[in-house]
Structure formats: structure tokens, C-alpha cells
Amino acid sequence: MSVRLTVDVQRTFPGRPSIRIRLDERLAPGEVLVLFGPSGAGKTTALRALAGLDRPDGGAIRFDDETWFAAVAGVQVPPQRRRIGLLFQDLALFPHLSVEENVAYGLGRLAREERRARVAETARMLRVEDLLARRPGTLSGGERQRVALARALAPRPRLLLLDEPLSALDAPLRESLRGELGALLHRLGIPSIVVTHDRTEALALGSRIAVLAGGAVRQVGRVEEVFGAPADLEVARVVGTENVLPVRIAGREEGLVVVEAGTARLVAVDPGGLQGEAFACIRAEEVVLEDAPGGATSARNHLRGKVTLLVNEGPLVRVTLDCGFRLVALVTRSGARDLGLVPGREVAALVKAPAVRIVPRG
Amino acid sequence: MMDLQALRLSFTLAALTTVVLLVVGLPIASWLATSRWRWKPVVEAVVALPLVLPPTVLGFYLLVAMGPRSPVGQAWIAAFGRPLAFSFEGLLVASILYSLPFAVQPFTASLSSVDRRLVEASHTLGVSRLGTFLRVSLPLALPGIVAGAVLTFAHALGEFGVVLMVGGNIAGETRTLSIAIFDSVEQLDYATAGRTALFLLAVSFLVLVVTYTLRRRPVPG
Numbered sequence: 001m002s003v004r005l006t007v008d009v010q011r012t013f014p015g016r017p018s019i020r021i022r023l024d025e026r027l028a029p030g031e032v033l034v035l036f037g038p039s040g041a042g043k044t045t046a047l048r049a050l051a052g053l054d055r056p057d058g059g060a061i062r063f064d065d066e067t068w069f070a071a072v073a074g075v076q077v078p079p080q081r082r083r084i085g086l087l088f089q090d091l092a093l094f095p096h097l098s099v100e101e102n103v104a105y106g107l108g109r110l111a112r113e114e115r116r117a118r119v120a121e122t123a124r125m126l127r128v129e130d131l132l133a134r135r136p137g138t139l140s141g142g143e144r145q146r147v148a149l150a151r152a153l154a155p156r157p158r159l160l161l162l163d164e165p166l167s168a169l170d171a172p173l174r175e176s177l178r179g180e181l182g183a184l185l186h187r188l189g190i191p192s193i194v195v196t197h198d199r200t201e202a203l204a205l206g207s208r209i210a211v212l213a214g215g216a217v218r219q220v221g222r223v224e225e226v227f228g229a230p231a232d233l234e235v236a237r238v239v240g241t242e243n244v245l246p247v248r249i250a251g252r253e254e255g256l257v258v259v260e261a262g263t264a265r266l267v268a269v270d271p272g273g274l275q276g277e278a279f280a281c282i283r284a285e286e287v288v289l290e291d292a293p294g295g296a297t298s299a300r301n302h303l304r305g306k307v308t309l310l311v312n313e314g315p316l317v318r319v320t321l322d323c324g325f326r327l328v329a330l331v332t333r334s335g336a337r338d339l340g341l342v343p344g345r346e347v348a349a350l351v352k353a354p355a356v357r358i359v360p361r362g
Numbered sequence: 363m364m365d366l367q368a369l370r371l372s373f374t375l376a377a378l379t380t381v382v383l384l385v386v387g388l389p390i391a392s393w394l395a396t397s398r399w400r401w402k403p404v405v406e407a408v409v410a411l412p413l414v415l416p417p418t419v420l421g422f423y424l425l426v427a428m429g430p431r432s433p434v435g436q437a438w439i440a441a442f443g444r445p446l447a448f449s450f451e452g453l454l455v456a457s458i459l460y461s462l463p464f465a466v467q468p469f470t471a472s473l474s475s476v477d478r479r480l481v482e483a484s485h486t487l488g489v490s491r492l493g494t495f496l497r498v499s500l501p502l503a504l505p506g507i508v509a510g511a512v513l514t515f516a517h518a519l520g521e522f523g524v525v526l527m528v529g530g531n532i533a534g535e536t537r538t539l540s541i542a543i544f545d546s547v548e549q550l551d552y553a554t555a556g557r558t559a560l561f562l563l564a565v566s567f568l569v570l571v572v573t574y575t576l577r578r579r580p581v582p583g
Contacts, residue, residue: 053482079485086486092479096501105497106487155488 002028003158003191008059009049010071011042019215020059021046025208027159027191032182034206034223035195037238041212043195047161050193051086052079063159085157085190089164091148093136099147100132106155118154126150126184141169142177153188160185160192166201178204179273179360199240203227203279204360211235224279228326243282243328246361249275256300256353262324267300268356277361286355287329289319289339289347300353303327307345310336317341321349365558367534368542375450375538376518379457383465383514386458388507391469392495396481413463421527424456428528453529453536460524465514472506473499509573516569520562 004026012018019042025033035043048054049061052068055076061069068077079086094102103122107115123129126146136144145168152160165181166174182205185192194205202209203223210220211230218238219231227244230236247259247266257270259280266280288299305323312318317336319329327349331341339347394406412420428446429435438446446452476499484494500507522540529536531545539558546555 051482051486053485079482080488080490082486083488084486086483088479088483090479092477092483094480094483094498105484106489108489108493151483151487 002026002031003064004062005159005191006060006062007046007050009042009046009056009061009069010058011045011049011054011056016040017215019045021049021212021215022217023210023220025210025220029189029191030186031208032185032192032194032206034202034209035193035212036197036199036202036206036209037212038197040215041238042215043197043212044163046212047163047193047195050159051084051161052077052082083155083158085152085155085160087148087152087160087162087165090168091144093144093148093151095136097135098132099128099134099136099139102136102147103128103132103150103154105151122150122154126153142173145169145177149184153190157190160188160190162192162194164196164198164201165194165205167196167198181205182360199242199281200359203244203281211238213238243280243284243287243326245280245282245325245327247278247280247358249278249358257358259358264303264324266351266356267353268358269354271358274358274360279359279361281357281359282327282351282355284318284328284330286351287327288350289329289331289335289341290350291339292346292348297350298352299350301349301351301356303349303351305347305349307341307343307347309343310341321347323349365537365539365542365545365554368537368539369561371450371534371537372519372539375454375457376515378454379461379518380465380511380515382454382458383461384507384511387462387465387469387510388500391466391473392499394466394470395473395476409466410463412460417460417521417523418527420460421456421524424452424459424524424528428452428455447528448530448532448536450529450535453525453538456524456528457518457521460521461514461518464517465510468506468510468513469503472503472510475506476502505576509576512569512573512576516566519565 005023007021007023009021010018021042027033035046037043045054049056049069056069056071058071059069060067060071067075068082069075094105097105100119104115104119107118110118123132126149128143128146128150131139131143131147136147139147166177169177178201185205196202206223208221209223209226211218211226213234219226219235224244224246226235227239227242230239245261247261249257250260250265251258252270255270256267259266259268259278261280268280303323305321305327307319308322309320310317312333315333316330317333319331319336319341321327321329329349341347390409394402425447426432427434428438430439430445430447435446480498480502481494484498489497520540521538522544525536525538525541531537531541539562543555543558546552546558
């Protein structure tokens, strides 16, 4: 059973551009919608309005046939009655309560036996059974994260909201938890909305993505669509100069991983632990273009493609190629001139294996 | 010999003042800590007024308000058959008002220091405002609340000016320890005044030591 979420949130701040976030999304169980954008884009405003923590200045929020907020009718359903789970950026665990009491906190309406069973079940799912007697202050970053998720999930929310879920963790831990969190969100069967400004996080967690910039939603779609074909220059600027290709892991050798992107094959440094579907990320400035295939080179990836589009960007030219998938290269104007790049011309694209980054797919 | 009757009266007055201010002051403090109402500074100023007002000014207005010719005074006489002014009950009302900032300000400070996101987390987990106050805000603000209550008690114990204005000096009804000291000095009984004064000094010092110890205690967790 998918849920339909209709959002139109308006907020004005003195001395700053106002924010108007509009979304109309149908979310399947386990589907993750990412609100992606730079700070100040309106992500947090949207999330807090969805949770019922802030009252927008105008608009309406509907969850299936329930009205959570309607400015005109003066409706504002308090957070207590929205039955959502919210994971705060800094987790906001209750410091004076044990892990067990934190997880059981939202279960006041259940009978004691049922509550105990629910805590045990949730703790097992998030692997915090051994931490139940501890206080949050004594836990590691990763443990705190799992406890906060357990606390949010125990009351079985209808919608899970996550605010920059991995930003509080240090880098190595973030790497290892990213894939884990993505898998968990899909397995839970609860639709989720993740707010993030981190591209890798968006790729790893999201199945759909809404790009926010300047207080408005600029593009909504499947993650690879939005990253692969930004709707306009502003979205392109927000999502970055990176090629994001949906790939399938085909094999491994000598610490390298071979992936299939459409009909082409790419070699990348193996990040380890990934199977099946993934994303390959290549920065446009890392793609080297050359005439017909020449002699030996150290670059592991040679792709043949046809130029489809050339866009001048100051001293650089953004070259879009069709290599069986869409690949964008950023080269100098003189380089483009020397190669005689025009739409329709066939070229070879070279990418070193370390320039291809494999990330988990949400 | 110290005036034991005055001692008992002072302690009763201070204890009742503290209890009432816990019941009345915590909701006010909770509102002050969270409200974004534009007229909040006015409410804050009213609460803080007894800090800067001369006790005689507050006492004077209270005396007029409680007097047999005022509506409050008349209603009191109609209900209980005796005047409110120069009675223990009148003294208690005065003491509560005079000690209000000593309770509300530390309560507000400690409730404000509770992380707002913990309160919001509790709301999203389905727990009501009152439930959140009792399960999250109150336990986390407890050291500050205890400190505020102790300060209130100490302040009410030694109050002089307002008591004199509203209560006068009736043994067993309105004569508190500080009035007893004044009395003793007037009768040139410096020995008794000295003993009572030393006693109040010791109690006040002890109370402050307790208060600062509580303030230093870190939040559990």
C-alpha cells in the first residue's frame, strides 16, 4: 500500500528569500525520497513542517486522506497525532534514560507485556539488545545512531523522516553505515524521507530525489534520472559535475571491480562489500577525450562515444557524449578546438580506474 | 532565648511559600522558557518586579489590596469571617508574591537549558506536552529546580519589610524571626538578637552551599 503525500509549505523569514516547497509524491512501502540541496534551500523547513514541529505561514500538507496542515482552514495536527518517526540530525536521545527506556519511550499506550515484546523485537532488528541497560552518554556514534532509529521505529510510524542521518558520524563510520542504513530503510517497508546535502548519501539512500534550491523544488525524479539529466543549470550546479551511472557489478580481480554500464564495461577500484546494483560516479573533469584509439595507455577505461552536445562554460567546454550511456566531460576550449569537437563526431573517452567511484545504490 | 514561636512561624511560612511557588512557579517558568509571544518581556518584568521594588512599596500595595475596604479584603471577610490583612494567610500571600522571582527565574533558566530537540523528539513519539514536561524537562532541569526551591525557602525565611507592612508584629500570627530580631534590638536585648541573627546567618549560608553544590552537579547521562 503506497501513501500519497501532498506538500505545499510556505515560510517567510525576515530579511531572507521566502521558501515555498511543493511536492506531490506517491511513496511505496520501503521507498525513500531524498530532499537534496544546499543549506538554506528549504529542506529542514519542509521536514519540520512535515513533522508538525513548525507551523508554516501558508499552504497545506496532506497524508493520504488526512489533512495535517491547512493554512486556510486553520488546521495544524500536532506531531503527537501524525504517527511519524523522526530521526534528528544530532539524534536527541534522552540522556537521563537508559537505552531500553529510550526505545520504549513512545510505547506508552501499549500494555506492559506488549511493550516489552516490541522493545525486544525492535532492539533485535537494530542490534542494540546488548546495550539496553546502558545510558546514551556511554555509547559510540554508531550505537547511538541505531538506538535513535530503534526509538523512532518502535511505535511503528507511518512515515519516517531522517534529517542528515549520517552527518553526526565520523567519516569511516559514515562510509560503513551508509549502505547498511539504505538496506534497512528498504527492508522496513515504511516510506521514508531523507534530508541531506551529501551527494553520496543521496545516492546510497534514495530511490527518488527532489532537488531543492533557493527555497523551491527544482526537479523530482528517480535518482539516476536527476543526477544523469539535470533539468536546468541550477539543478546541474546543485547535483554537481559528476556522471552518475547505474551499474551492475560483474566481477573482481586484483583489487579492482568490473561493472557493466549499459553495454559498456568499466573498471574501478573495489570499495569492497558491494554486490549487484550500484552507482558509478565519474567527475566530468576526470574524463579525458582523444581522437580515435591510439597506442597503449595506463587508463583502464576506454569508451567509444559520439558527441551529442557542447556547452561553453567560461574557459571550459562541457561535452556530452553518448557511449551507450550518457557521459559528460569537461575539457578546455583549446582542447575541444584541437580535437575538432562537433556534435556527431566520434571520440574515445579515457577514465582512470581510481577516478571511477563505486557507491551503493539506494 | 530565641523566640521559638517566631521560629516555627517563619519555617511554616517559608515551607508553604516554597510549596505554593513550586506548584504555581513551574507552569509559569515552563511557559516563559518556551513561549515566543511578543508580550513575553512584559510578563518577565512583572515576575521580576519584586527583585527591584522596595519591600515597603510592595507591602503598601498589598496592604491596600487586602484591606477591609478593598474587594479582595471584603470577599475574604465574607468567606472566612476575619480580615486578610495582619493575618498569617495575608502574610503567606505577600510572601509568595515577594518570593516569586526567586523561584521562577532559576526554574526558567534550568528549563530553558533543556535541549529543545529532546522536547520535540518526545512530541513526535506521541507524548503529550504535560507528559513531556514530566518525563523529559522536569528530570533534566531538576538540579536547577531544587536550587530555586531552596533559594525561595531561604528568602522567605528571612523576609522583613513586606512582613512588617502586611503582617505587623502579632505573636504566633505574623511575628517572624526577622521581626523578632528587630523587636529584640528595640528592647536593647542584644544577646537574643545576636543568637537569632547568627541562626539566620547559618541557615542562609548552608542554603547557599547546597544551592551551589546542586548547580555544579552535571546532568546525568
